Amino acid sequence: MCINYAALREKDVVNVCDGKKIGFICDLAIDLDCGHISAIFVSDHFFGFAAQKSPLRIPWEKINCIGEDTILVSLPRDF
Numbered sequence: 001m002c003i004n005y006a007a008l009r010e011k012d013v014v015n016v017c018d019g020k021k022i023g024f025i026c027d028l029a030i031d032l033d034c035g036h037i038s039a040i041f042v043s044d045h046f047f048g049f050a051a052q053k054s055p056l057r058i059p060w061e062k063i064n065c066i067g068e069d070t071i072l073v074s075l076p077r078d079f
Contacts, residue, residue: 003066013042013071016064022073026055036060040071 005028013022027041040063041055064072 001066008040008066008071011066011069011071013040013058013073015075016072017074017076022056022058022075025071029057 008028009025011025013024014020015022023042023044025040026043028037029039029041030036031038037060039057039059041057043055044053058073058075062073062075064074066072
């Protein structure tokens with residue numbers, strides 16, 4: 001599967017541990033040594049506009065599924 005950044009940032013990010021919507025992808029962290037995405041940064045505002053707090057960094061390993069409209073992640077409550 002191949003997807004571009006523009007399509008990724010339009011998807012809702014939802015935590016499967018509590019069912020809550022976290023927000024939208026506003027940035028990516030890329031490991032330059034291997035060329036893979038190592039983390040996503042999620043803001044509670046679309047495209048990061050008017051965000052009140054700094055974006056949440058979610059390691060790539062915490063992503064369960066990237067669906068048509070939603071990205072499911074597993075984050076414990078104290079994350």
